[in-house]
Amino acid sequence: MNYEEFKEKAVLELQKRLHQTKVEVSEIYKNNSTSYDTIMIHKSNKELSLSPCIRLKPYYNDFINSHGKKSFEDILQNIVEEYHNALGCKKGNALYDEIKDFNTVKDHVICRLVNRLMNQALLETIPHTEYLGEFAIIYSIVTMQNGDGVESIRITNSIMGYWNITLEELHEISLQNTIRLFPKVSIRMDDLISNMIGEPMPEQEAESCNMYVLTNSQSINGATVLIYPDTLKEFISQHHINEKYLVILPSSIHEVIAVPATDLSMIDNFLQMVKEVNKGEVAAEEVLSYKILVYNRIENSLNCLEEE
Numbered sequence: 001m002n003y004e005e006f007k008e009k010a011v012l013e014l015q016k017r018l019h020q021t022k023v024e025v026s027e028i029y030k031n032n033s034t035s036y037d038t039i040m041i042h043k044s045n046k047e048l049s050l051s052p053c054i055r056l057k058p059y060y061n062d063f064i065n066s067h068g069k070k071s072f073e074d075i076l077q078n079i080v081e082e083y084h085n086a087l088g089c090k091k092g093n094a095l096y097d098e099i100k101d102f103n104t105v106k107d108h109v110i111c112r113l114v115n116r117l118m119n120q121a122l123l124e125t126i127p128h129t130e131y132l133g134e135f136a137i138i139y140s141i142v143t144m145q146n147g148d149g150v151e152s153i154r155i156t157n158s159i160m161g162y163w164n165i166t167l168e169e170l171h172e173i174s175l176q177n178t179i180r181l182f183p184k185v186s187i188r189m190d191d192l193i194s195n196m197i198g199e200p201m202p203e204q205e206a207e208s209c210n211m212y213v214l215t216n217s218q219s220i221n222g223a224t225v226l227i228y229p230d231t232l233k234e235f236i237s238q239h240h241i242n243e244k245y246l247v248i249l250p251s252s253i254h255e256v257i258a259v260p261a262t263d264l265s266m267i268d269n270f271l272q273m274v275k276e277v278n279k280g281e282v283a284a285e286e287v288l289s290y291k292i293l294v295y296n297r298i299e300n301s302l303n304c305l306e307e308e
Contacts, residue, residue: 116134245295274289
C-alpha cells in the first residue's frame with residue numbers, strides 16, 4: 001500500500017468509526033512553506049470546529065516499517081486514541097470552546113516574526129502585518145506555556161472573521177501580550193558559550209567574541225523581540241555599546257545575533273556567514289532571512305541589507 005492509498009483508506013475507515021464528524025486530510029503549512037499532512041476530524045454540528053492536528057506520515061511509516069506486525073486496524077485504533085486524548089486535553093479550555101469570542105482569548109493572542117517571501121501561500125490565509133519589507137508579523141493564541149514549551153492556535157482569516165476588531169487592534173493587543181508573556185533577553189555570546197560548556201572561555205577568545213544573542217525568556221520565536229519598542233536602543237544602553245552600528249544576523253526565528261561595528265566594511269562577510277549557516281545548520285522551517293539588518297545608533301534606524 002503506497003502513501004496515497006493509505007491516506008484515502010484511512011479517511012474512509014475513520015469516517016465509519018467516528019460518527020457525527022467530518023474526516024479529511026489537510027495539508028498544514030509550517031513556517032517557510034514547509035508542510036505536512038494531517039488527519040482533521042471536525043465536529044459536524046459546530047460552525048467553527050478546531051480539530052487536533054494528527055500527523056499522518058508517521059502512522060504510515062509505522063505501518064510500513066512494522067513489516068506486517070501492525071495491521072491497518074491497529075494503526076486506525078492508534079489514530080482514534082490520539083484524537084480522543086487530544087480532545088480530553090482541550091475539554092473545558094475556554095480558549096478552544098469560546099474561540100469566536102475575542103474577549104475570551106484577547107489576553108492570550110501573541111505575534112511572531114517570519115519571512116514574508118518564504119511564506120506567501122500561508123500569508124494568504126492569515127491576518128498579518130508587513131515589517132521592513134522582508135518580514136511579516138503573524139498572530140496566534142497561546143493555549144499552553146510552561147517549561148516544556150508553548151502550544152498555540154494560529155489565527156486564520158476564518159477566526160479573525162468572527163472578531164469585530166481591525167488588524168491594527170489585533171497587532172497592538174498581541175504585541176503587548178507578547179512583551180508580557182515573552183520578555184526580551186540579551187546575553188554576550190562568550191557568556192552563553194561558557195554557560196553551555198560549564199567553564200569560562202579562554203580570555204583571548206572571549207575578548208574577540210564581540211557578539212550578543214537577542215531572544216526571549218523562552219528562546220522560542222525569540223527573533224520577534226526585534227519588533228518590541230526600543231529593543232535595540234535599550235540593548236545598546238544596557239551593554240554600554242559605543243559603536244555607531246549594530247549588525248543584526250538573523251540566525252533563526254528563535255534568536256538573532258547582534259554585532260557592534262564602527263563601520264560596514266564587513267557586510268559581505270556577514271552576508272556569507274548568514275547564507276552558510278542557514279543552508280548548513282538551520283532547519284528549513286526555522287530560517288528567518290538571508291538578509292542582514294543594520295541598526296544605526298545615531299539615527300535610531302533599522303534597515304535590511306542584501307547582496308547586490
